[in-house]
Amino acid sequence: MSFPDPVQVFRTEAAELLEQVEAGLLDLNHDLGDKEQIDAVFRGLHTLKGSGAMFGFEALAAFTHHCESAFDQVRKGTVPASHDLVNAVLGATDHMRALIEVPGGNHDAVSEMLLARLRTAVDSVGKPAPAVPARPAACTYRLRFQLPVNAMANGTNPIGLLDELRDLGDCRIVADRSTVPALDDLVPTDLHIAWTVELMTEQPRSAIDDVFIFVMDDMQLDVEVITGAGPTTGSVRKPAVEAVRPEAALPQDLPQVQSQPVAADLPAATRSAPAQADAKQAKNNENVRVPAERLDELMDRVGELVIAQSRLSQLAGVSGDLMLRAVSEDVERLSGELRDTMMVLRMVPVAHLFSRFRRLVHDLSIETGKTIELITEGESTEVDKSVIERLADPLVHLVRNSCDHGLETADERRAAGKPASGSILLSARQAAGEVIITIRDDGRGIDRDRVRAKAEASGLIAPNAVLGDQELLQLIFQPGFSTAQQVTNLSGRGVGMDVVKRTIDALRGTISVVSRPGEGSEISLAIPLTLAIIDGLLVRVGTGRYVIPLSAVEECLELSVEEDMRSRGRSFISLRDSLVPFIRLRDLFRTGSKPDQFQKVVVISTGSERVGLVVDQIIGDHQTVIKSMSKLHHDVASFSGATILGDGGVALILDVAHLVSAGQYQEAQLRAAG
Known part of the structure; x- marks a missing residue:
């Protein structure tokens, strides 16, 4: 079993992140006060920086850090958003792509130029002198949080989150290992530890949410405001994490954590975190990223199956074996369903x-x-x-x-x-x-x-x-x-x-x-809509067989001998009180054979334009695997490709747009002559 290259996976995800950042910047350019877009751009840049550092793209992480810092100032209200700043970061996203594609290249000169432009954009914004805020009163919170089991496998560093909590103030951290499985059942990349943190800080409640901003939807987080603030003076203490026995997870001097967080102090997204985590996990499980070349390979296999099924249907048609016919019908149904499923997989909005x-x-x-x-x-x-x-x-x-x-x-x-x-x-x-x-x-x-x-x-x-x-x-x-x-x-x-x-x-x-x-x-x-497999109408003209894309066929009707003789020189048929020009494919393809007694007209259309194609026989519908024409036939305008039939023969696929244009041109010429 082969595993995907982690670096290539990062490049794919980084490209998606940059698209999201770019879209957010363009939306922000229309409304510089859009707080939601400011936060979205900041989150995208922060994630890109962290992921880049994790996968060894140090130059990318260092460069992105400056853009992230600029938007962090915007997010906190220190610097107002401006068109110059948005345009500077937009230009920086192009450089980020270069840093991802060629991480070892010489990008120093471009980086310095773009960072100078970014600094100019930030510094050029007139910033009023900030008022000195009153020293906020310290508040004590108790947090209990547990990250999803696959958090570390997805790149989340729990120690980094704890460090960010320490930076907020005086805190005490206790690890709960009660859910850690036995050694024989332990998966090294799984995370089973929960943490309880008592945090005394002068920062607002939103600062705690910012620590968990990138994992909030997938984790369980309870936040409680503890009555009574601790001491507000003295140096901030940053102790190491305490690992305790399960039965002693909470020290006696800590008040008991309420089973439910204080609703008034929690945003809606936090109060419903478990439900959101389940929904988010289910949503993630609905989508699977598959390399495009694998889809192409699968499409080729489906095409070969369709050709083999056509061969089987032809053999069953001339055989008197009822069991063979039943199997042929089942294979035809299943191959048709597989083809339709494959076509849906390849469709992109x-x-x-x-x-x-x-x-x-x-x-x-x-x-x-x-x-x-x-x-x-x-x-x-x-x-x-x-x-x-x-x-x-x-x-x-x-x-x-x-x-x-x-x-x-x-x-x-x-x-x-x-x-x-x-x-x-x-x-x-x-x-x-x-x-x-x-x-x-x-x-x-x-x-x-x-x-x-x-x-x-x-x-x-x-x-x-x-x-x-x-x-x-x-x-x-x-x-x-x-x-x-x-x-x-x-x-x-x-x-x-x-x-x-x-x-x-x-x-x-x-x-x-x-x-x-x-x-x-x-x-x-x-x-x-597609260049791979289409439903077609198989027809015969002389001894040759041709495929007309079924999506372009409006109707089929018989061309009587009298009407055929009457339309000689005019090439029009009357269809429900309207005249429709038609083309005799026998003359167009110069078959040199006599027409069948009962010729058929297949009316095709593109948009509002219609034209009839006169054929000798309508054989029936046919699942058509499109094969490209050779370079020798590249200039033959009447055909758009070819397909292999069940008997191994080749049928040319008619170019509907060209034939409709030819029919309309013929109609215009005849009207002008008349």
């Missing part, structure tokens, strides 16, 4: 993708000097994880393009009667077997005259060529195309939109552009 752009828009707003607001919708929409990973770069280019080219400066927006702050909308929704991701801005829109002039100057189109609006707008995705008047750090080299086009084509997706002068632009990406 686009919120994981959209959250990356909050930081990007924040940085671009500072760099361009524009006030930009990012709005997200449909974050719960789920997409295959492999699709999510490949969408990151295209969306980065589109968002950067909207910030730099699309949105105007504040002065330009005011002159145009718009709010000074521009907005970018990122939205996602499902439509049949696709996810539609939209990037919309309320900027100046695309200047069609400049696009045409640039295209003519680059030789992409002939002078005065007649182009439809969508054809003209699609020119912005051509390699090297840019209408920027000067090259900046953000754009102007003409490579970004080309990357978008190539990536979306590789995902078998489509791009549509809508732009209104003075109102903004909208770019929609239609992407398949």
Whole structure:
């Protein structure tokens, strides 16, 4: 049995912590008085520092300590939160990632620069002279606490917690070992000791909660205020921990601890600690972190199983053995359920993708000097994880393009009667077997005259060529195309939109552009939900077999000989009082064979556009394991992939988006000719 690399586990958890810290900082930037976000950022930095020191990332721990200290001052009210401070810590999170990835690198110069920026941000805040508070009266508390059994295995150091309690004042600590098991049953990494602490301190009650802030949800903690304060003078005593026998866990001179803590002195989270610990433990048990490569490997095995099941079904279909048919049906059902379960495991909400752009828009707003607001919708929409990973770069280019080219400066927006702050909308929704991701801005829109002039100057189109609006707008995705008047750090080299086009084509997706002068632009990406296994409709055209993604199929109907002859030259069928263009796949694929007597029309759609595909035979539904096309067939636009059938043959998977576009283009040509 192989165990995960602890350092790699730390890196994974550190990445999640940094994402949480970054999200908290961005939220805090909108509301500098948000105490909840201040505490969340402080907790994240504190945990990252402690975990880094535990796993040997000393440079990370030392650097993070300064950021934590700055936010500790904010948390205590010594320093007010400011935009400069938030931006300084945001910049520091990028350096923390570098310290995690390359712990032995030479980071001293960058660390000093960032820490100087952090000190400037803290010192630049005008701090009023603090009033000298009256010396608070000392109060005595009795604490009884027990950490969860797996506390040490999870990185909690109980001695460190006791040291923090000692720092609060005069305390006496007693360890209760009554629950420690026999030596034969003892697990070295388990914690069975509880502690009783009598603490006399001038600190407020909240200081005790701060000691246990990172383990509060998983531990049992009772806090009691003891009547009568002890002496308030003299040096603070910090004795060692006393280990006593179970029967003498509490000394005679200590008053008995009440079975229930004083409710008035405890926050709700503390009063219900046992119940919260059980709920938190149950919640943690619901989630298991699995490496992505294992999911990919499992997906490959499921794909092979689906192909084998198809082979078994075909053999059972031609066999007279009823037992074989029964087994085949069971295997088909189970493989289908396993496939569906596997697909759910691979689905990831686009919120994981959209959250990356909050930081990007924040940085671009500072760099361009524009006030930009990012709005997200449909974050719960789920997409295959492999699709999510490949969408990151295209969306980065589109968002950067909207910030730099699309949105105007504040002065330009005011002159145009718009709010000074521009907005970018990122939205996602499902439509049949696709996810539609939209990037919309309320900027100046695309200047069609400049696009045409640039295209003519680059030789992409002939002078005065007649182009439809969508054809003209699609020119912005051509390699090297840019209408920027000067090259900046953000754009102007003409490579970004080309990357978008190539990536979306590789995902078998489509791009549509809508732009209104003075109102903004909208770019929609239609992407398949998954790139692994789909439900398909298996059809025959001539002697070849093809798969149509079942999610795109609306209905199937018969094409009579009379209607076939009547539609020659027009290629339209009447479907419930509307005309639907259709494509004869026999002609498109040049099969050279005669059509069957009873041809079928499969009506497919993407969004609101529909087209019919004329085939010879509809064989039936088919679980389709998608295989990539070879490089020799990469430019064949009618197909998006291939699959292996049960008899070992190969069926090509039709590219629905391309065929619908071809059908709509054919319809437009015929209407223009008519």
